[in-house]
Amino acid sequence: MELISNSNSNNQQLLSRIATNGGHGEDSPYFDGWKAYDNDPFNYTENPKGVIQMGLAENQLSFDLIEDWMKTHPRASICTTEGVTEFKDIALFQDYHGLPAFRNAVAKFMGKTRGGKVVFDPDHIVMSGGATGAAETITFCLADPGEAFLVPTPYYPAFDRDLKWRTGIQLLPVVCESSNNFNITITALEAAYENARKANIRVKGLLLNNPSNPLGTVVDRETLRNIVTFINKNNIHLICDEIYAATVFSQPNFVSIAEIIEEENVICNRDLIHILYSLSKDMGFPGFRVGIIYSYNKNVVNCARKMSSFGLVSTQTQHLIASMLSDDEFIDSFISESSRRLAKRHKILTNGLSQLGIGSLKSNAGLFFWMDLRRLLKEPTYEAEMTLWRMIIKDVKLNVSPGSSFHCTEPGWFRVCFANMNDETMEVALRRIKVFMKKQMMRRSNLRLSFSSRRFEECAMTPRMMGSPHSPLVMTPHSPLVHAS
Numbered sequence: 284m285e286l287i288s289n290s291n292s293n294n295q296q297l298l299s300r301i302a303t304n305g306g307h308g309e310d311s312p313y314f315d316g317w318k319a320y321d322n323d324p325f326n327y328t329e330n331p332k333g334v335i336q337m338g339l340a341e342n343q344l345s346f347d348l349i350e351d352w353m354k355t356h357p358r359a360s361i362c363t364t365e366g367v368t369e370f371k372d373i374a375l376f377q378d379y380h381g382l383p384a385f386r387n388a389v390a391k392f393m394g395k396t397r398g399g400k401v402v403f404d405p406d407h408i409v410m411s412g413g414a415t416g417a418a419e420t421i422t423f424c425l426a427d428p429g430e431a432f433l434v435p436t437p438y439y440p441a442f443d444r445d446l447k448w449r450t451g452i453q454l455l456p457v458v459c460e461s462s463n464n465f466n467i468t469i470t471a472l473e474a475a476y477e478n479a480r481k482a483n484i485r486v487k488g489l490l491l492n493n494p495s496n497p498l499g500t501v502v503d504r505e506t507l508r509n510i511v512t513f514i515n516k517n518n519i520h521l522i523c524d525e526i527y528a529a530t531v532f533s534q535p536n537f538v539s540i541a542e543i544i545e546e547e548n549v550i551c552n553r554d555l556i557h558i559l560y561s562l563s564k565d566m567g568f569p570g571f572r573v574g575i576i577y578s579y580n581k582n583v584v585n586c587a588r589k590m591s592s593f594g595l596v597s598t599q600t601q602h603l604i605a606s607m608l609s610d611d612e613f614i615d616s617f618i619s620e621s622s623r624r625l626a627k628r629h630k631i632l633t634n635g636l637s638q639l640g641i642g643s644l645k646s647n648a649g650l651f652f653w654m655d656l657r658r659l660l661k662e663p664t665y666e667a668e669m670t671l672w673r674m675i676i677k678d679v680k681l682n683v684s685p686g687s688s689f690h691c692t693e694p695g696w697f698r699v700c701f702a703n704m705n706d707e708t709m710e711v712a713l714r715r716i717k718v719f720m721k722k723q724m725m726r727r728s729n730l731r732l733s734f735s736s737r738r739f740e741e742c743a744m745t746p747r748m749m750g751s752p753h754s755p756l757v758m759t760p761h762s763p764l765v766h767a768s
């Protein structure tokens with residue numbers, strides 16, 4: 284112990300501030316849950332009592348389609364007998380503009396994933412190591428240390444790492460609430476902007492994630508127009524992380540910011556608009572680290588391209604992706620089959636939970652939904668949320684992610700990922716939740732029973748007190764006695 288703390292303080296002196304400031308966020312509950320899973324991972328046959336990972340936004344539902352394509356297109360890889368003739372050229376290529384075929388194919392794919400309503404110019408495409416790298420690169424291009432971006436809450440926890448950690452910028456919350464389904468209002472945007480102004484913090488942009496992680500919802504056209512007006516009025520950037528564009532599986536359709544700025548009556552300085560994208564979610568390739576910055580601002584494209592030297596996508600991957608994404612027939616059927624499977628999985632899980640009395644925010648996109656366990660909290664606090672979260676990991680053996688790690692301002696919401704497991708695992712997860720809910724109900728009715736007998740005794744002793752609406756013993760829907768767990 285002594286040794287560790289000595290070496291910690293030694294490191295503080297020996298290493299940089301970035302190396303020692305903890306800005307990576309590895310110790311947050313969001314990542315802690317993953318550690319619980321890593322220590323005891325569920326396996327249907329080998330570890331059936333292990334932790335089921337429902338905290339990882341991976342899209343594994345359509346991998347069979349990709350594998351079939353790979354088998355029938357051996358030339359797409361430079362590591363097959365059929366493809367090896369291109370090995371040398373691809374291995375030698377190192378231009379940070381990227382392979383032209385790759386940029387063309389990605390631009391076309393981005394159009395398809397936005398319903399074919401917009402056309403993307405391959406010359407505006409800059410590659411990076413996943414959307415993670417894209418977010419940091421755009422931040423380096425747009426803001427200096429101490430400056431800030433506004434971000435609607437709840438938001439993807441790793442934005443803190445990706446945008447803040449090494450750049451030294453700040454993220455300021457735009458508070459969105461369940462009372463209006465977490466929609467982004469102009470009032471909330473103005474309030475966040477005003478707070479920054481009062482604190483003397485220069486706001487350089489707004490970071491919008493549409494479709495939203497963790498909510499699984501899409502931002503409607505009217506809100507997008509209002510946001511464009513807001514950023515233009517204040518002359519700040521709009522960074523749209525559209526990494527979940529093709530995960531939308533039912534109405535309302537996804538509307539990209541690219542579509543809004545093309546609208547006739549929308550007035551917008553396009554130099555302020557930047558889109559982040561990646562193949563990690565829509566295609567389910569987080570391991571390939573294919574991230575994209577699409578900026579309408581030529582200077583940003585130039586600068587980001589130079590910076591991309593620090594996080595290029597390997598040419599081997601570019602080559603494979605160029606080939607796959609240019610296969611129109613395959614991509615069209617992949618996108619529609621993938622969203623059909625996501626819809627089915629989402630429905631089974633949310634319906635299953637709703638039969639157990641567990642609600643969730645109505646959603647139609649993403650690889651997760653936003654589960655409402657507020658009524659299981661002993662009290663509406665983050666401490667109670669963490670207690671419940673620990674219980675879910677320890678007793679139910681499910682890793683879901685607590686809302687507090689998404690900067691949600693209302694305790695009791697949890698993100699549940701549903702596309703990173705097979706059907707059998709999902710059924711085990713549902714069965715475990717069922718048992719958990721039954722126990723909760725039994726506890727509650729036991730509490731009610733003991734409460735009624737106590738009430739009887741207390742009534743007998745202090746009858747007037749029990750009649751008072753201010754009595755601490757009057758049961759309300761939010762009473763800790765009713766919701767004790």
Ligand SMILES: Cc1ncc(COP(=O)(O)O)c(C=O)c1O
Pocket residue numbers: 340412413414415416439492496524526561562563569572573574
């Ligand atoms: C909203 C959002 N942006 C960015 C990322 C990072 O994606 P990538 O794997 O492409 O770096 C994620 C991953 O979960 C995400 O949910």
